[in-house]
Structure formats: structure tokens, C-alpha cells
Amino acid sequence: SFSSLCQVVAYHYCQADNAYTCLVPEFVHNVAALLCRSPQFVAYREQLLREPHLQSLLSLRSCVQDPMASFRRGVLEPLENLHKERKIPDEDFIILIDGLNEAEFHKPDYGDTIVSFLSKMIGKFPSWLKLVVTVRTSLQEIIKLLPFHRIFLDRLEENEAIDQDLQAYILHRIHSSSEIQNNISLNGKMDNTTFGKLSSHLKTLSQGSYLYLKLTFDLIEKGYLVLKSSSYKVVPVSLSEVYLLQCNMKFPTQSSFDRVMPLLNVAVASLHPLTDEHIFQAINAGNIEGTLEWEDFQQRMENLSMFLIKRRDMTRMFVHPSFREW
Structure with missing residues (x-):
């Protein structure tokens, strides 16, 4: 409902082909940034502007060094104090995390995944700040540590x-x-x-x-x-x-599909969104049959534009994680 949407004060979208979104420091940094932009949490934003030490706590560097301390002291404790002082509306609010299973694709050799991080932090959340997470049904085993009520959208x-x-x-x-x-x-x-x-x-x-x-x-x-x-x-x-x-409609012949295969291969292999120039350079770096011309490359990329969409920073990502897997 619209009222539920109004309760969402921050969100995080985990994407396997954008590795940074799957890392705990980026998660903490991103959620804090969105919380301070939330119209319901103006008081939190004002506090961050007044107190440089809080800004320092939530810097990406601090989030890398100690993400639990950054989240607890830079997000949860200030919000709880503001709520007690009635500077935050007395309502329930939601932090939405989408595609949590995608983050497991980038499991670090040491330290927490986003799931294990949340399992350690969830007990410190104030009762009025709720977490809603989504995970693929076939991979729900990864959230067994989270004490959440489950709703199955495919049943x-x-x-x-x-x-x-x-x-x-x-x-x-x-x-x-x-x-x-x-x-x-x-x-x-x-x-x-x-x-x-x-x-x-x-x-x-x-x-x-x-x-x-x-x-x-x-x-x-x-x-x-x-x-x-x-x-x-x-x-x-x-x-x-x-x-x-x-x-099949976009590439009716095998030869037409073969022309765009190198572009798709680079996009699938990359752990980060790439610009057209980076994709072009990667293709030519591994091309033993001669150099691909820029104009030819652009034409091929245009044919893929409905599948490899351009972001605001001019990098490309697959239109949906399910298409990347397919």
C-alpha cells in the first residue's frame, strides 16, 4: 500500500554483477546515506551535519575498518536517541534489502557477509525500525540465522x-x-x-x-x-x-547472435558495471582475429541495448539478474 511505501526510509539492492553492493561496508555506508536523506529523519540529517565525528564514523573508510561500530554508533544509537527525544515520528519504519541471496555470490574470505552482519546486529535494532529482506525461495537457507517471519510470494x-x-x-x-x-x-x-x-x-x-x-x-x-x-x-x-x-526476435540467425556474444561474455564475466569503452577494450584485448572497429562495436551494443542497459554513470548492467543467469 502507499502508506507502507511511505514507511520505507532506506533500501539496499544487492547485485551480483556489481560487487560493491554485496559488501558489508558499502551496505552500511549506503543505508546511512539514504537514512539521512529520508524526509521522516530530518533530525538525523541535522545531527550528522552538526557532529563531524558521526560523519567520520560513517565514512567509507570507517565502515571498512569496523562496520559494526559504524552501524551501531553512527546509525542505530543516534536514531534511538532522537526517537526518545520525539524528534522522529512515533511510527514503525522499514529498511528494505532486496536480493539478499545475490550478496552471497561475493562471500569474503574473512569477515561478514551482509546476512551474517545482520544476524549479529538485528538484536540491537529499535523495535520501531523493521527490516524487510527478499531472497530467492530456492536459496532461503542463507537466512536461517535471521529471526524473521517469512512470506512466500510464489505460493x-x-x-x-x-x-x-x-x-x-x-x-x-x-x-x-x-x-x-x-x-x-x-x-x-x-x-x-x-x-x-x-x-x-x-x-x-x-x-x-x-x-x-x-x-x-x-x-x-x-x-x-x-x-x-x-x-x-x-x-x-x-x-x-x-x-x-x-x-530469437532480436537475433533471428545464429550469425546475428554470434556478433554480440563477445559483448555478453565480457558483461557476464565482469564483477562491476563497465562503460562501453571498457567493454570495447576488453574485447579487443582478447581478440586474436583482428581488431574490432569502434563503429562496428557501437552497432552491436545498440542491438543489445534492451538487455544491457546504460546507467546514469554511463556504465552498463544486465536488465535483470535473472537474465544474467539465463
């Missing part, structure tokens, strides 16, 4: 609210696009029975994944999928099939 039959949310999204996509309505109508008709059958079919295939639903509806909206049979055989049965369909 539709066990949670009516999840089913209703998926239904609402499907309804929104259909009603907001005449192209989708035209491409799912059987014999030009879209009655409640047809909608109910399609909705049930998509919810089952999605296994709770909004990404699957979004990408599938995008394909329907653009006319790449036209459902003129009640069997829905043309509908991809999984996210992997969606990606396969997207790639």
Missing part, C-alpha cells in the same frame, strides 16, 4: 492476498491497453469467461513473478504474441522462455 494457493495482487496487475495491464485487448480477444470478443481463463493461466505460469507478467504483456502489447486460441500455446511458460523469445 499463490497459500496466500489469497498474493493472488489478488497478481489479479489486479493483470486487470490493470489489460484495461489500460487497447492493443492487449485486441491481441487476447477470441473472435473479437473479450468476455468475463475468457478473461478469467487467461488470468488464471498467467498467474499459474508466473509463480508470483511480476517480471514474468510484465514482459509477457509487453510482448502481447507489441503484437509479438497474439492469443487467438483458448489453449494459449503461444504463451511462454516461464521467464526463461520469455528471454529466449526476446533473443
Whole structure:
């Protein structure tokens, strides 16, 4: 709900192809930076501006040297004191950590992972500051140390609210696009029975994944999928099939895909987002068949732009972790 969104005062997104996001010092530094920018925590920001020693505690250097001390003395203790002084609203607030399983990909040789760090710190959190973390169902073993209530988003039959949310999204996509309505109508008709059958079919295939639903509806909206049979055989049965369909449409021949393979190989191998120039240099450094020209490289990169998106700092990342794995 919107009120729940207003309670989120900081977030952290763990990304396997951006190694820094998976490290504890970066996590502490990032969360502190977002907390001081939160409109609910203006008093915290003002305190940081007044007290240079707190700023020093939360510097990246201090977070590397002793992340537990930085988080406890630079975040939790000041927030708790401000709450006692009623300078922070008397409400529950949320720190959201997404993709926690991604951080395990960069398990350090020594020191904590984000999971083990949280397991040591969670007992020191004030009762009004909540943690919400997401982790892939198949990898939930990594959070066994965290004393959290669990909600499984892929078990539709066990949670009516999840089913209703998926239904609402499907309804929104259909009603907001005449192209989708035209491409799912059987014999030009879209009655409640047809909608109910399609909705049930998509919810089952999605296994709770909004990404699957979004990408599938995008394909329907653009006319790449036209459902003129009640069997829905043309509908991809999984996210992997969606990606396969997207790639087959973008690269219809083996030779067209072979042209972009070197770019994908570099992006998959890198532990950090790279600029186009860095990708270009990496390809040519390992190219024994002659130098790839910049203009040719740019054309190939343009063909990959829907899969390797450009960030604000001009580096590239895969559009989603699941595509990188696929």
C-alpha cells in the first residue's frame, strides 16, 4: 500500500554483477546515506551535519575498518536517541534489502557477509525500525540465522492476498491497453469467461513473478504474441522462455547472435558495471582475429541495448539478474 511505501526510509539492492553492493561496508555506508536523506529523519540529517565525528564514523573508510561500530554508533544509537527525544515520528519504519541471496555470490574470505552482519546486529535494532529482506525461495537457507517471519510470494494457493495482487496487475495491464485487448480477444470478443481463463493461466505460469507478467504483456502489447486460441500455446511458460523469445526476435540467425556474444561474455564475466569503452577494450584485448572497429562495436551494443542497459554513470548492467543467469 502507499502508506507502507511511505514507511520505507532506506533500501539496499544487492547485485551480483556489481560487487560493491554485496559488501558489508558499502551496505552500511549506503543505508546511512539514504537514512539521512529520508524526509521522516530530518533530525538525523541535522545531527550528522552538526557532529563531524558521526560523519567520520560513517565514512567509507570507517565502515571498512569496523562496520559494526559504524552501524551501531553512527546509525542505530543516534536514531534511538532522537526517537526518545520525539524528534522522529512515533511510527514503525522499514529498511528494505532486496536480493539478499545475490550478496552471497561475493562471500569474503574473512569477515561478514551482509546476512551474517545482520544476524549479529538485528538484536540491537529499535523495535520501531523493521527490516524487510527478499531472497530467492530456492536459496532461503542463507537466512536461517535471521529471526524473521517469512512470506512466500510464489505460493499463490497459500496466500489469497498474493493472488489478488497478481489479479489486479493483470486487470490493470489489460484495461489500460487497447492493443492487449485486441491481441487476447477470441473472435473479437473479450468476455468475463475468457478473461478469467487467461488470468488464471498467467498467474499459474508466473509463480508470483511480476517480471514474468510484465514482459509477457509487453510482448502481447507489441503484437509479438497474439492469443487467438483458448489453449494459449503461444504463451511462454516461464521467464526463461520469455528471454529466449526476446533473443530469437532480436537475433533471428545464429550469425546475428554470434556478433554480440563477445559483448555478453565480457558483461557476464565482469564483477562491476563497465562503460562501453571498457567493454570495447576488453574485447579487443582478447581478440586474436583482428581488431574490432569502434563503429562496428557501437552497432552491436545498440542491438543489445534492451538487455544491457546504460546507467546514469554511463556504465552498463544486465536488465535483470535473472537474465544474467539465463
